Amino acid sequence: MNNTKKLASISEFENLANRCISAKSKDIAVISVCCGTGCTASGALDVLARLREEIEKRKLDTTTDTLFTGCHGFCERGPLVVIRNLKGNKNIFYQQVKPEDVAEIISETVLTGKIIGRLLYIDPTTKNKIISEEELPFYKNQKRLLFGSNGKIDPTSIEYYIAIGGYSALGKVLTSMTPQRVIEEIKKSGLRGRGGAGFPTGRKWESCRKAVGDSPNSGTLHTTGYVICNADEGDPGAFMDRSLLEGNPHSVLEGMIIGAYTIGVKLGYIYVRNEYPLAVKHFSIALQQAREHGLLGENILGTDLSFDIKINRGAGAFVCGESSALRASIEGRVGEPSVKYIHATEKGLYNMPTVLNNVKTWASVPLIINNGADWFSSIGTEKSKGTMIFSLVGKINNTGLVEVPMGITLREMIYNIGGGIPGGKKFKAVQTGGPSGGCIPEKLLDLPVDYEALTQAGSMMGSGGMIVMDEDTCMVEVARYFLAFTQDESCGKCTPCREGTKHMLKILTNITKGKGREGDIELLEEIGNMVKDTALCALGNSAPNPALTTIKYFRDEYESHINQKKCPAKVCKSLIKYSVITDKCNGCHLCFVKCPEKAITGTAKKPHIIIREKCVKCGICFDVCKQDAIKIE
């Protein structure tokens, strides 16, 4: 299969595709191991290595194959192992697999077809053990169009991608669609920018195509314009773009090549966060393989299309996810945004027509070309079409990446897919849109997830972070956290954002420290609305959102911090005290041993006492007490 001969025509590509399909549909069992960042951090690579050793030792390599894959999404239960194509079984989903389990998986499951009960997922409501991936509540309620292939392909091998129909959309476009026809199709599909703003992709492409002019694809690399993939995923708590690049890089690449053909440009850039080394590695391998196969470079598949892509790594500046700052950063300057009197589609990177789209937007393009605009627009709501990937994190049972049709309610996502809140705690809010978004309270849980509905609630779609908070989360502290983030990341170019966020943070910090004053809430609202209206870029325009929405929906929490000097969620250190519940304390002495400040006294088997003057409120005693005898008030 190691045929790296450059494909010189569409028919040569089709031959290769047929060979890939038959090579990958051999009748042998495939054990795929999720090697996304989450599973790798919990030991997936060791599991994979042990599997390979065991298969070699038992000489099973003709009947059993292993597969290194990207993120499957169900991070909570990692490392994940899925066995497919085993005789008599659809597929078997094992979770929290350890290297020690490997020998048994081979001897029991692979050789004799027995299922190992302890590695199965147990449905928390029905207590049933679930065997196959498709039946898991976590996956069952999703619609995994972009993400579904992640578990089935090796992201470092182009053959796997081609075997599942990869690059056939490019073939279709090059043989039977004019650029105008592609633009019509994308417009008709209703695809909107997945980076958060939701601008119609087809319209963006159309206006850039016009700006490129009558002689697209002519001249040198730098004389037409550019396409850019924005993979500077900076929102804390969001990692779906990374997982897509790590798990299925060719899908993003194929989207970009189709974009280049349609818009008529010869060079593309992908701007990736430097904190994502695996994504950079997998995308670089994908680029290399695409070049070797003639899918990138001069005369792609023997046609007139020439296009190549460069990788630029970010350097840890959140503001560079903003399109004009990102362009400045690619040009080798400080990543400051600029005023957008002229659209980037006319004068963008190096003052040339530029289309910048998010990772998920690019990856949606091949799907639309292959399945048609009508199919895509049949999914979702009136104005928001297709699916969206969210990272569902925070105080939630099933942390992971979920792909859902637009229009699903927040409640369905949090309870049916996410499995609700851990520890029987009460739901308080869900934060969408990262530091630019807002907190949505329980009464709005039946809100459909689409661009307009979220904006109306004071939040936004953003790039897809969804952080669930329970009753133990202090909303004032959360607002302070986000303002600390945006204040730190503010580039300092425009005054409203530079000064406004600083003052908002100061007021919020004072409130959490018990130094809040009457009038602080109104002042926060006043400054917030001013920053929103006057800041230069989207970072500043949206920075006040976390504060403004928490005031709107959780004003009582602000008031009790300011008026009663109390933190209802018992989070803000300055407003809480730790003490021992004498009736419950059995004098086990554990807290005495663990307290780093020696702030606990007492003799064995007698109730202990916390010396308030010495206590630094680190919370260790609360964590270690087995009798629940420490209270926070």
Added chain:
Amino acid sequence: MKDIFNKYEKKDENILGLLEDIQTEFNYLSEENIRKVAEAFGVPLSRIFGISTFYKSFSLTPKGKHIIWVCSGTACHVRGAPKISDRLTQLLGIEPGGTTPDNQFTLETVNCLGACALGPLVVIDGKYHGKMSVDKIEKLLQDYK
């Protein structure tokens, strides 16, 4: 240093990549290296200095032997990351961003490492330690001392 320099064509769009490689190789950007980059690309020293201080990945002072990242992404934050970094500050005697006087540890908070299922998350020298607690962190630190 020569190898890193030769990797890149001397075009402005490669400045960031080059500085990143220098940072990775030497753990910081020395004045000497910043001067070299400015000279090689034919741009004012002030511009390279501006870039070096604007982007978070770069440091103008050497970092410690072990680099501790406390993930302060939202998911880790609501699961108690501030308590972990407070405890580390207490144990090491340095604030986030600081390096211990013996140059053994640098403590940093990072925005999000995208392993939210493991939160609160601490990464030491690239190794992930998930579901951290104020109690466990002290033991973990001992392994690196």
